[in-house]
Amino acid sequence: MPVSTPKTYRTFLPIIVIASICAGMTAAQSLEDIHLNVVPRTETERARVDAATALPTDFSKAWPFEQNGGGAQTVRSRDTADAFSQPAANLTFEQELEFRIGNGMFRRVWVSPPASTLASDGLGPLYNARSCQRCHLKDGRGHPPEGPGDSAVSMFLRISIPAPEASEIAAYIDGIHPTAPDPTYGTQLQDFSLPGHKPEYRLDVSYEEIEVPLAGGEVAHLRAPTYRAADLGYGPLHANAMLSPRVAPQMIGMGLLEAIPSEDILALADPEDVDGDGISGWPQIVWSDVYDQPMLGRFGHKAGNPTLLEQTASAFAGDIGISNPIHPAGSGDCTDAQTDCRAAMHGGDAEQSGFEIDQVGLDIVTFYSQTLAVPARRNVSDPEVLRGREVFYTTGCPSCHRPNYVTHRLEGDNPASFQLIWPYTDLLLHDMGPGLADNRPEGRANGQEWRTAPLWGIGMTKLVSGHTYFLHDGRARSLLEAVLWHGGEAQHARDTVVDMPPEERAALIKYLESL
Incomplete structure (x- = not known):
C-alpha cells in the first residue's frame, strides 16, 4: 500500500526548521540561499519591499506594476x-548572447553514441525525449495523451517504492528521501530506447467523465484519469511500486522564482494552521547534491529540486539519458538490473x-532557463478582468497563489536582482x-500534497x-476544470x-486568462 510521511514528522519538522531560522541557529544555515550571491x-x-508588495484594496482599476509580472x-x-521563448528584457548584450547559445542547446537533438557529432551524442540508452524542447514545447506546457492508444507527448510516470520508516527520519538528517527507486525501473519510466534496447513501458491512460453541477444551471465535466504502465520491457514492477x-510545465520566470528570498517563502508556512484559515502550507526541504546539505525545494510539481542547475541536471540524466557532473552515470536512469543498458556505449x-x-x-542551459521572459499581462483594465480579480481575491485564492514578491538584491549584473514580480505562488x-x-x-510531500503552481502566463x-x-498531469481541459479539481x-x-x-x-476565468 502507498505510504506517506507520518503526521508526527510532517508537522514537527517544519516548526523546527522555521523556529531555527527565527532563532538564527546553525541548523538553519542550510536553508539560506547559498545558490545566490x-x-x-x-x-x-x-x-x-513591504510597501511595494502591499496589495491595494481598490479593485476598480489596474494596480501599479501588476502588468509587468516579471x-x-x-x-x-x-x-x-514563441511568446514564452523570449529573452528577459533586462539582459546585457553578453547575457543575450549566452541566452541564444543556451536556446540552441535547449533545442539540441541528441543522438546515440558513437557519432561524428561528439558534442551531441550520448542519448539514452533509455529516454523520454531527445531534447529539452521536445518536453517543454515552445518553452510551454507538455501535452498529455488524449486517451487509450494516443501517444504521450512530454509526459511520463515517476516511480518509487516505500522505504523503511527509519529512512523517513533520516531524510531530514542525511537528505535521504522516504522512498526508494524501483529496483528494476529506477525513478521514472522511459518509453523510448536506442536500437538493441527495449523501452521500459508504454503509457496507457483512460478517462472517466464526471459531471459537476454549477450554480445558475450550468454544468461542468471533469475527466478522471487512470494510468497504467503497459507493455513492460523488463519484467513486472515492484509489488509496492x-x-x-x-506533464512538463512552462519555463518562463524560473530564474525569478529562484531569486525569491527563502525567508519570504518560509514566512508563509503555517503547518499547524495557526491562523485558522484552513490553509497549512509548509516548505519542501530537499538534499542538494551540489551543496551537500538540505535546501528549500522550489522546482518540480512537488518542489523536488532546490535550484535550476539541479533541476536541469536531473532532466538531462532522467529524461534524455545524458551524463553530467551532477549525475555522472552514462546510462542515465538505468538500474543494475538492466545490465544491457548499463553496459551500453x-x-x-x-x-x-x-x-x-x-x-x-549545463550552466549555459541553466542560464537560458533562468532568463526566459515573462510576457506582460493583457487587458488589465478590462472591466470584466477587474471584476474577476476581485472574485479571485475575495474567494481566497491568494492564500496559496501568493501574488507578488521582491527578489533578492544580488551581486553583479544578475538580471533577477531586486525585481517586483507577480508569479501567484507561495x-x-x-x-x-x-x-x-x-x-x-516525494521528499516531505505526502501522496496528496503538491507545490502551488505559478499562474503567470497561464x-x-x-x-x-x-x-x-492544466494540472500536473494535464487532466483539466480548461481553467475552470483546473479550479474544480481543487x-x-x-x-x-x-x-x-461552484456556488x-x-x-x-x-x-474569474477572464482574470486568469489575463495573467
Whole structure:
C-alpha cells in the first residue's frame, strides 16, 4: 500500500526548521540561499519591499506594476507561439548572447553514441525525449495523451517504492528521501530506447467523465484519469511500486522564482494552521547534491529540486539519458538490473571532462532557463478582468497563489536582482485532496500534497502549446476544470466557485486568462 510521511514528522519538522531560522541557529544555515550571491537587505530596503508588495484594496482599476509580472524582465506580450521563448528584457548584450547559445542547446537533438557529432551524442540508452524542447514545447506546457492508444507527448510516470520508516527520519538528517527507486525501473519510466534496447513501458491512460453541477444551471465535466504502465520491457514492477504522472510545465520566470528570498517563502508556512484559515502550507526541504546539505525545494510539481542547475541536471540524466557532473552515470536512469543498458556505449567526451554534457554546457542551459521572459499581462483594465480579480481575491485564492514578491538584491549584473514580480505562488506544499492525489510521497510531500503552481502566463497556454490542459498531469481541459479539481485545503475556495453566479465565474476565468 502507498505510504506517506507520518503526521508526527510532517508537522514537527517544519516548526523546527522555521523556529531555527527565527532563532538564527546553525541548523538553519542550510536553508539560506547559498545558490545566490545575495546582498543583505537594509532596513530601508525592507520597508520599500513591504510597501511595494502591499496589495491595494481598490479593485476598480489596474494596480501599479501588476502588468509587468516579471519586473524589469517582462517583455511585450506577443500573439505568436514563441511568446514564452523570449529573452528577459533586462539582459546585457553578453547575457543575450549566452541566452541564444543556451536556446540552441535547449533545442539540441541528441543522438546515440558513437557519432561524428561528439558534442551531441550520448542519448539514452533509455529516454523520454531527445531534447529539452521536445518536453517543454515552445518553452510551454507538455501535452498529455488524449486517451487509450494516443501517444504521450512530454509526459511520463515517476516511480518509487516505500522505504523503511527509519529512512523517513533520516531524510531530514542525511537528505535521504522516504522512498526508494524501483529496483528494476529506477525513478521514472522511459518509453523510448536506442536500437538493441527495449523501452521500459508504454503509457496507457483512460478517462472517466464526471459531471459537476454549477450554480445558475450550468454544468461542468471533469475527466478522471487512470494510468497504467503497459507493455513492460523488463519484467513486472515492484509489488509496492507507486506511479505518478508528470506533464512538463512552462519555463518562463524560473530564474525569478529562484531569486525569491527563502525567508519570504518560509514566512508563509503555517503547518499547524495557526491562523485558522484552513490553509497549512509548509516548505519542501530537499538534499542538494551540489551543496551537500538540505535546501528549500522550489522546482518540480512537488518542489523536488532546490535550484535550476539541479533541476536541469536531473532532466538531462532522467529524461534524455545524458551524463553530467551532477549525475555522472552514462546510462542515465538505468538500474543494475538492466545490465544491457548499463553496459551500453557511453557518449562521454574527453573534451567535456568525460561527460556527455559538461559543467559549461549545463550552466549555459541553466542560464537560458533562468532568463526566459515573462510576457506582460493583457487587458488589465478590462472591466470584466477587474471584476474577476476581485472574485479571485475575495474567494481566497491568494492564500496559496501568493501574488507578488521582491527578489533578492544580488551581486553583479544578475538580471533577477531586486525585481517586483507577480508569479501567484507561495512555492509551498499543500494538501490538494484525494481527487488530485498520486499517493506517492516525494521528499516531505505526502501522496496528496503538491507545490502551488505559478499562474503567470497561464492565459497564453493555448497560444504557445496549442492546448488548454492544466494540472500536473494535464487532466483539466480548461481553467475552470483546473479550479474544480481543487480539494483539501482548497476545497472551500473550490466550493465557492461552484456556488457563485455564472457571471462571477466567467469573470474569474477572464482574470486568469489575463495573467
